Structures are given as structure tokens and as C-alpha cells.
Amino acid sequence: MKTVLLIDDEPVTRATIAKILGEAGWRVVEAPDGEQGIALALLHRPDVVLCDLLMPRCNGFQVCRQLREKRAQLPNTTILVTSSRDYAIDRFNALESGADDFLLKPIRAADLLRVLDQVTVGAGQSPVAAAAPAAPKAAPPSSEKNRFRFWGVRGSIPTPGPATVFYGGNTSCVEVRADGEVIILDSGSGIRPLGLHLLSEYRDRPMRLTILLTHTHWDHIQGFPFFAPAYNPQNRLTVIGFEGSRQGLESTLTGQMESTYFPIGLKQMPGHTTFEEAREMQFEVGNIRVTAAFTNHPGICVGFRLDTRTGSLVFMPDHEPFLRMRLASAHHTSGNPEGLDFARAEDERMAAFIKGADILIIDSQYDAEEYKKHVGWGHSCVDDSISMALAAKVKRLFLFHHDPCHDDEWVSRTVARARESVTRQGGNMIVEAAREGYEGGLTGDGG
Amino acid sequence: MKTVLLIDEDRTLSGVLQEPLTAAGWSVIDAVGGEAGVSQAIQQLPDLVICDLLMPRFNGYQVCRALRAQRTLFANLKIIVTSTSSYSSDRLNALDAGADAFLVEPLKAATVMKVIAELALPAGAPKEAGQGPAANRQPVTGVNPGAHLIGRPPTLKFWGVRGSIATPGPGTVQYGGNTSCVEIRADGEIIVLDAGTGIRQLGRSLMAEFKGQSINLTLLISHTHWDHIQGFPFFIPAYLPQNKIRIIGYEGASSGLIGTLSSQMESPYFPVSMQQLPSNLQIEELKDFLFHIGGVTVTATFLNHPGITVGYRIHTSGGSVVYLPDNEPYSRLHTVSGDQSPKSYEALSYAQKQDAKLIEFIQGADILIMDSQYDDTEYRSHIGWGHGCVDDVVAIAVIAKVKKLFLFHHDPDHDDQQITKMVEWARELVMIHGEQLEVDAAREGVELVLAQSIAQSYLTQA
Numbered sequence: 001m002k003t004v005l006l007i008d009d010e011p012v013t014r015a016t017i018a019k020i021l022g023e024a025g026w027r028v029v030e031a032p033d034g035e036q037g038i039a040l041a042l043l044h045r046p047d048v049v050l051c052d053l054l055m056p057r058c059n060g061f062q063v064c065r066q067l068r069e070k071r072a073q074l075p076n077t078t079i080l081v082t083s084s085r086d087y088a089i090d091r092f093n094a095l096e097s098g099a100d101d102f103l104l105k106p107i108r109a110a111d112l113l114r115v116l117d118q119v120t121v122g123a124g125q126s127p128v129a130a131a132a133p134a135a136p137k138a139a140p141p142s143s144e145k146n147r148f149r150f151w152g153v154r155g156s157i158p159t160p161g162p163a164t165v166f167y168g169g170n171t172s173c174v175e176v177r178a179d180g181e182v183i184i185l186d187s188g189s190g191i192r193p194l195g196l197h198l199l200s201e202y203r204d205r206p207m208r209l210t211i212l213l214t215h216t217h218w219d220h221i222q223g224f225p226f227f228a229p230a231y232n233p234q235n236r237l238t239v240i241g242f243e244g245s246r247q248g249l250e251s252t253l254t255g256q257m258e259s260t261y262f263p264i265g266l267k268q269m270p271g272h273t274t275f276e277e278a279r280e281m282q283f284e285v286g287n288i289r290v291t292a293a294f295t296n297h298p299g300i301c302v303g304f305r306l307d308t309r310t311g312s313l314v315f316m317p318d319h320e321p322f323l324r325m326r327l328a329s330a331h332h333t334s335g336n337p338e339g340l341d342f343a344r345a346e347d348e349r350m351a352a353f354i355k356g357a358d359i360l361i362i363d364s365q366y367d368a369e370e371y372k373k374h375v376g377w378g379h380s381c382v383d384d385s386i387s388m389a390l391a392a393k394v395k396r397l398f399l400f401h402h403d404p405c406h407d408d409e410w411v412s413r414t415v416a417r418a419r420e421s422v423t424r425q426g427g428n429m430i431v432e433a434a435r436e437g438y439e440g441g442l443t444g445d446g447g
Numbered sequence: 448m449k450t451v452l453l454i455d456e457d458r459t460l461s462g463v464l465q466e467p468l469t470a471a472g473w474s475v476i477d478a479v480g481g482e483a484g485v486s487q488a489i490q491q492l493p494d495l496v497i498c499d500l501l502m503p504r505f506n507g508y509q510v511c512r513a514l515r516a517q518r519t520l521f522a523n524l525k526i527i528v529t530s531t532s533s534y535s536s537d538r539l540n541a542l543d544a545g546a547d548a549f550l551v552e553p554l555k556a557a558t559v560m561k562v563i564a565e566l567a568l569p570a571g572a573p574k575e576a577g578q579g580p581a582a583n584r585q586p587v588t589g590v591n592p593g594a595h596l597i598g599r600p601p602t603l604k605f606w607g608v609r610g611s612i613a614t615p616g617p618g619t620v621q622y623g624g625n626t627s628c629v630e631i632r633a634d635g636e637i638i639v640l641d642a643g644t645g646i647r648q649l650g651r652s653l654m655a656e657f658k659g660q661s662i663n664l665t666l667l668i669s670h671t672h673w674d675h676i677q678g679f680p681f682f683i684p685a686y687l688p689q690n691k692i693r694i695i696g697y698e699g700a701s702s703g704l705i706g707t708l709s710s711q712m713e714s715p716y717f718p719v720s721m722q723q724l725p726s727n728l729q730i731e732e733l734k735d736f737l738f739h740i741g742g743v744t745v746t747a748t749f750l751n752h753p754g755i756t757v758g759y760r761i762h763t764s765g766g767s768v769v770y771l772p773d774n775e776p777y778s779r780l781h782t783v784s785g786d787q788s789p790k791s792y793e794a795l796s797y798a799q800k801q802d803a804k805l806i807e808f809i810q811g812a813d814i815l816i817m818d819s820q821y822d823d824t825e826y827r828s829h830i831g832w833g834h835g836c837v838d839d840v841v842a843i844a845v846i847a848k849v850k851k852l853f854l855f856h857h858d859p860d861h862d863d864q865q866i867t868k869m870v871e872w873a874r875e876l877v878m879i880h881g882e883q884l885e886v887d888a889a890r891e892g893v894e895l896v897l898a899q900s901i902a903q904s905y906l907t908q909a
Binding site: 154156157158159160161162164165168169170189192193196215216217218221222223226243247252255256259260261262263279280294296298299300322336338339341342346377378404405436 | 501504506509531537540552553555609611612613614615616617619620623624625644647651671672673676677678680681707710711714715716717718753754832833859860891
């Protein structure tokens with residue numbers, strides 16, 4: 001039988017909760033203060049400790065810290081802190097002290113029972129500390145199907161206005177839900193509406209998010225200061241990227257929020273955000289294998305490949321094919337055979353990177369004519385993205401990083417031409433233009 | 448015997464250069480990865496390091512910086528960085544990080560040996576690092592480029608009216624989602640207020656209008672928060688040598704105007720640096736609150752907003768325009784917090800004096816463009832954020848006897864319907880108080896003629 005230890009100095013509250021839990025099949029042990037609570041915890045080894053925050057002599061924070069210190073004797077105990085006040089700093093401190101969660105009074109019976117049921121008996125959950133490596137999973141509230149959604153598909157700069165309402169004017173941001181993880185690819189201005197959406201979806205529940213940054217050009221980071229979840233201390237964000245050409249990832253993002261430019265500093269954001277500079281080209285986010293590859297773009301820029309249980313997704317928002325750039329540029333060494341061979345080899349490396357991907361989201365900013373005037377700008381033309389995708393047997397191609405000057409009509413015409421081109425080449429690859437709001441399954445057939 | 452250290456991930460450099468280097472009398476050592484490279488360098492003290500740029504764990508820039516940090520140890524060390532990429536910004540960054548040369552792969556032994564020979568420069572030879580194309584700047588032509596502007600009545604056009612961050616989407620197509628940018632044409636001058644994302648479309652429009660002729664304009668910056676400068680790297684006229692742009696602002700809290708604007712265009716944030724812009728850019732940090740742009744007089748005043756923020760009053764022959772894009776009225780800041788102590792009355796009195804100064808600055812303006820981001824309710828949960836609420840702005844405009852008020856700096860979360868409601872409420876307030884003030888919400892694409900008595904407006908498509 002599951003045991004819960006109830007620590008609260010208010011007898012009426014204790015009695016009420018004890019009744020609810022008793023009726024639901026829990027064995028309830030009560031303590032009127034923190035000191036007795038700790039003693040009873042060691043004696044009874046409950047599955048859950050439900051502890052009030054504001055108690056005289058020994059408050060909830062102290063109870064948490066002391067129980068966490070005695071971890072060896074209480075390896076499977078979940079600690080929930082309750083409080084009638086909802087100050088963000090209290091939540092933050094409770095979690096820092098070792099609580100697993102924070103519940104606001106008055107607690108509805110249904111909510112309490114639901115939270116307790118989610119506690120796995122004997123799971124040996126690790127204490128939540130400042131740099132929690134294995135935090136308890138926050139199950140996504142909607143369906144478990146692996147999927148992705150576009151929140152920003154524009155390149156360079158956001159483009160408001162009636163001419164871009166269909167495909168969207170927000171800069172790069174793609175949300176992936178897979179295998180229990182929420183992964184956000186890039187934080188252009190599209191991350192702002194994503195943040196608002198996450199708030200309404202999660203409400204009071206804590207979020208666990210991973211943000212992968214391909215590079216730190218403005219259009220891939222400018223939304224971060226406006227990402228609401230990063231302002232709530234109960235949310236844990238991990239931002240992963242590769243160090244740029246001048247400074248570390250964290251200081252680049254800090255620079256964006258210096259007082260000259262923005263009224264809130266990065267360090268002042270109350271959310272629990274850690275920055276990791278990736279050292280390897282392959283790492284895991286939960287059960288998802290993430291592979292990175294340097295792309296051809298000014299500065300340090302990567303593409304990410306996510307291999308999930310149901311399918312693979314490759315995100316290459318900024319890339320200029322190596323060989324095409326050599327052939328087209330005015331660089332005096334571009335014509336020599338070794339140069340071309342080398343570029344070919346680099347293109348082959350990219351081809352291997354995207355090989356067999358179910359979904360490829362790739363820079364297709366220009367058409368062939370425009371590309372001639374933008375050689376060396378670090379972006380691709382549609383035709384090259386198509387060839388590359390066909391050769392690598394990609395199943396679904398999404399044209400991405402739409403040029404700020406291209407209106408909805410232009411993009412639609414381009415997709416139509418792209419589809420014709422694929423048909424002419426005998427491929428059966430599906431081609432779409434990435435569009436804000438589009439949500440697709442993370443599989444080869446879009447199911 | 449001179450030693451050369453080759454650093455890369457897969458020994459490609461060795462493959463290409465081992466033989467020719469040995470043949471030329473070098474002792475060759477190599478290391479796999481940047482960290483191993485730095486530690487080998489410290490142990491072996493080579494004369495030359497040839498290092499690849501893109502290595503995952505510790506890249507070429509980091510190697511350069513690490514080695515250059517050891518000044519005494521590597522005083523005479525030469526570093527060549529190699530890369531698959533030929534972007535000029537990568538070259539500049541490598542040189543900035545301390546490389547002596549930058550070579551694009553694939554490497555030809557002969558080229559490398561030549562560069563190595565060239566690097567054996569006598570002490571005191573100047574190192575070329577990241578010099579902008581100053582030589583490319585063309586002098587401004589003698590013909591008055593603004594000739595076609597003289598004789599026209601002064602006009603004002605909104606190119607960006609949104610606050611904080613650009614907000615694309617169907618819900619903002621009416622008033623617009625681009626961030627702050629207002630264009631005034633007066634008495635032969637083109638004056639642009641702020642460079643939010645709206646300046647991008649302004650740039651395209653100017654290109655179409657001037658068709659290659661020189662464009663001379665003045666850009667006034669109210670403050671350097673992103674939504675007031677983020678459009679500048681996308682302002683096409685700045686990329687053409689025949690154009691002359693004078694940028695005026697006031698020194699920020701921690702850095703000068705030039706530094707602030709050029710940092711926005713540095714790697715790792717943007718691939719083109721400010722130094723590389725071919726146009727004739729003059730960036731001026733003003734100390735005086737009164738100055739001239741041609742025949743147009745401009746006055747400035749500090750606003751209540753985090754950091755150093757100013758508002759501008761443009762005195763044209765067709766009337767004056769006051770631009771206060773980000774401001775939180777001082778006295779409201781104090782009354783709403785509800786503190787009743789004597790200390791706060793003193794503070795309140797001080798605040799009222801500051802607001803009185805602002806009202807004096809605005810007095811009698813034909814057009815007032817002012818931060819009215821919040822309604823009264825929203826303001827209560829945004830006290831101290833540096834923005835105003837519509838009720839206060841209407842009150843200030845009425846007291847200052849302004850002729851026409853434009854609500855500005857629309858909140859990113861407000862869709863067109865909400866903004867329309869705010870305008871309606873503002874007009875109701877004016878009516879309740881029996882006043883004459885005209886109120887509208889600033890809208891992208893709207894252009895007005897500044898005439899002395901009443902500002903007449905007509906809508907043009909953006």
C-alpha cells in the first residue's frame with residue numbers, strides 16, 4: 001500500500017487532505033511540524049511527502065533539504081511542497097531545496113490524486129537539483145504521436161504584412177515532439193508565439209524543453225528574450241549549440257540581452273536555463289539521437305538530424321551547396337580540379353548526413369536566377385535543394401528560410417514548379433513549402 | 448631547424464603538407480583536434496602552426512585565441528588557419544582571433560609554401576587584419592540629390608509602428624507588425640526616426656524612387672533597444688557607395704553609439720560588418736538637445752525608459768512633429784504603486800515636475816506620436832516596464848494642446864481589433880472631457896501632409 005506523509009501545521013488542512021487520500025487508498029501518516037515530519041519520514045519511509053511551506057520553526061524548504069540529505073534512507077520518496085502563495089521565487093527555491101514539485105493551495109482533490117498517481121513507486125527518482133541531469137519526465141499533455149510544427153519559416157528578418165500571412169513572416173523556429181521530448185529547433189521570432197502556446201498548454205505544470213541552435217545569426221536567436229517559458233522558474237530549458245567564432249554560446253546570448261539592447265539581462269530571466277556547448281557531433285536528447293554537421297554558411301553553423309522512434313528529421317536552415325558555390329563564384333581558385341573535387345567531397349558529406357531522411361527542412365531561399373546574384377551569401381537555391389534531396393532519397397522535402405522579399409504568391413509558384421521538377425525527374429518525393437502553423441507527423445508518410 | 452605544427456581532425460593537412468614541408472627543411476609535428484593542438488604547441492613551441500577551422504570540440508578560432516593569449520611563449524609564432532569556407536567574414540574573424548593568414552581548402556602545397564615564405568616578415572611589418580573597404584567609399588556627388596524634394600510640403604509616413612518585436616501574421620495586417628520607423632520629408636531633408644524592421648521596406652521604396660541617384664538622409668535613433676535598430680543591417684541604401692547616411696543619437700549607458708550599432712553587425716550575429724558597408728556613414732553622438740538638419744530644427748529630451756532614451760521634436764515649415772516612441776509617464780509610476788508615505792509624496796512631486804517638463808517639450812505640437820502600449824488595466828501589471836498607457840497619453844496630449852495624437856508602439860500581443868478598441872476608447876476620453884484632440888493609432892503605410900492648421904491624411908498602400 002502506498003504511504004503518504006502529510007506535514008502541515010494547520011490541523012483542519014491536514015484532516016481534509018488525509019480524508020481525501022485515505023478514501024483513495026493511501027495510507028496516511030500525519031505530522032504537525034517539520035521536525036516531527038522528518039522523524040516520521042525516516043521511520044515510515046513514505047512514497048510521497050506532502051509538506052507545507054510556511055510552518056514555524058522548520059519550514060518546507062528546510063524539510064526538503066534535510067530529507068534530501070538523507071537520500072540514502074529515502075531513495076524512492078517524492079517530495080511535494082504545498083503553499084497558499086504563488087510567488088515564483090518560492091517555487092524556484094522549493095525545487096532548489098530538493099522538492100519534486102510545488103502545489104498551490106487550495107488543492108483540489110482531483111488534482112492532488114492525479115499528481116500522486118503520477119508518482120511511480122520504487123522508481124528511484126533522482127533529486128531535482130540546480131543542474132538536474134535526469135529530471136522527471138513531464139509527459140506532454142496531448143497525444144503521444146511524434147510530430148513537428150513550424151512556428152517560423154522566414155529567413156533573415158521577420159516580415160509582417162498581408163503579403164506573407166499564408167506562409168508566415170516569423171523567423172526560424174520548428175517544434176518537435178517525439179519520444180517524450182519537446183525539442184525546439186532555433187529561436188527566431190517564431191519562438192514567441194510558440195512560448196505563448198506552451199503556456200496555455202502546460203498551465204501550471206513545469207516544462208522540460210531542449211532548444212537546439214544551428215547558429216547565432218539574429219534570425220535564429222532574436223526570439224529568445226521573448227520566450228515566455230524562460231521567465232518561469234519552474235521550467236527547465238536546455239539550450240545546446242556549437243561555440244561561435246568569437247565567444248561562447250551563453251555569452252553570445254547574453255550579449256543579445258545586454259542593457260544597451262534590451263531591458264532584461266539573460267541572467268535575470270527567472271527560468272532555469274542551462275547552456276551547453278556541444279563538443280561532439282552526435283549526442284542524445286532523451287531517447288532521440290541528435291547528429292550535427294557543419295554547413296556551408298558564414299560563421300559556425302550546423303544542421304541537426306533527429307533520429308526518433310518513428311522517423312528522422314533533418315533541419316538545415318542555412319546552407320549553400322559547396323560545389324555550386326565554387327563553380328559560380330568569382331574566386332580565382334574556384335575553377336581548379338582539386339578545388340572542385342574537394343567541394344564535391346563536402347557535398348557528399350552533406351548527402352550522407354541527410355541520407356534517407358523522412359523529413360528534410362532545408363534552406364531554399366532563392367530561385368536559380370536570384371542565386372546567381374547571391375553567390376557566397378550562404379544560402380541555397382530551390383533547384384539544388386531538390387536535387388540534393390532526391391539524390392539522398394528523402395521522403396518529404398520542406399522548402400525553408402523564405403526570402404524576406406518573397407510574398408505568398410512567389411512561394412506558392414515556386415512549390416508548384418518544384419513539384420513539377422520532381423515529377424519530371426521521376427521522383428516520388430513530397431515537396432512542400434514550410435508554412436507557419438503547419439503540423440505534420442514525424443514519419444515518412446506524414447501519418 | 449624550424450618546427451611546424453599541423454592541427455586538424457583527420458590528418459588531412461599532414462597528407463598534403465608533410466612532404467613539401469620536410470623537403471623545405473621543416474620539422475613537422477601534428478596533433479588531432481584543437482585541444483591536443485594547443486597542448487602540443489605549448490610543449491613543442493613550434494615556429495609555425497597550421498590549423499584547420501572547423502573542428503567540433505575546439506575550433507580554429509579558439510586555437511588562435513588560446514595561443515595568442517600566451518604572449519611571451521608565442522611572441523614570434525605564425526599561425527595559418529585553413530578552412531573549407533571562403534566567406535570573407537570567416538577570414539576576418541580568423542585574423543581578428545590572431546591568425547596571420549587564412550587559406551581556403553583544398554590546399555595546394557605550392558600556395559602554402561609561398562604564404563609561409565611571405566610570413567617570414569621583418570619585425571614591425573604591419574599585419575593586415577580586418578580593414579574595411581574605406582577605399583571604396585565614393586565622395587558624395589556635387590549635384591543636390593534632394594533637389595526633387597524641395598518645394599513639396601512636408602510629409603510624414605509610418606513604416607513601423609509595433610513595439611518590442613516584429614509581429615507577422617493575419618491579426619496585425621491592418622495596423623502593421625514592423626517595429627518602429629517613421630519617415631519625415633521636410634524642407635529638402637529626409638529624416639528617418641528609428642531603424643526598426645520597418646526601415647527595410649523604407650529602404651526598398653527609396654531605391655525605387657531614387658533609381659541609383661545619391662540618397663542623402665539623416666537617421667535619428669531614440670535609443671538602442673533592438674526594436675529601434677534591428678532593421679539597419681537590412682537597409683539597402685547603406686550598401687551603396689553613392690549614398691550618405693548621417694546617424695544621430697545620444698550616448699548609451701555603457702557604450703557609444705558607433706560601438707552599439709556595429710556590434711549588431713558583428714559575427715556571430717550577422718555576416719556583414721558595419722565597416723564593410725560601402726555607403727558614406729557618419730555616426731554622431733550628440734551632447735546638445737538642439738541641433739539642425741539642413742534648415743530643419745530638431746530638439747530632443749530624455750524619456751522615462753530603461754537605458755538612455757530620447758524623444759525628438761522636428762520643427763518643419765509645415766508644423767512640428769513630436770516622436771516619443773518609448774516612455775512611461777513619471778507620475779503614474781508613482782501613484783499606481785499606492786505608496787502613501789511622505790517620502791513618496793516627495794517622489795511624486797518630483798515625478799510631476801518631470802512630467803511637466805515633458806508637457807512643455809510637447810506643447811502645441813501639430814502631431815504627437817507617443818508610446819501607448821497598454822490600456823489602463825494592462826498597465827497595472829506592467830508598472831516599471833518603461834511604457835505608457837493610452838489614458839495617460841491622451842491626458843498628456845490634451846494638456847499640451849496637441850492637435851493630433853497617434854497611439855504608437857503597439858503591443859506585440861495586441862491584434863488589430865484590440866488596437867481599434869484602444870483608439871475608440873481614446874476618442875471617448877477626449878469627448879468626455881470636451882476637448883478637441885484628434886486621435887488615431889499609427890498604422891503602417893499611412894502618409895500625411897503636414898499643413899500648418901490641421902494635418903490632413905490620406906491612405907497609401909505600403
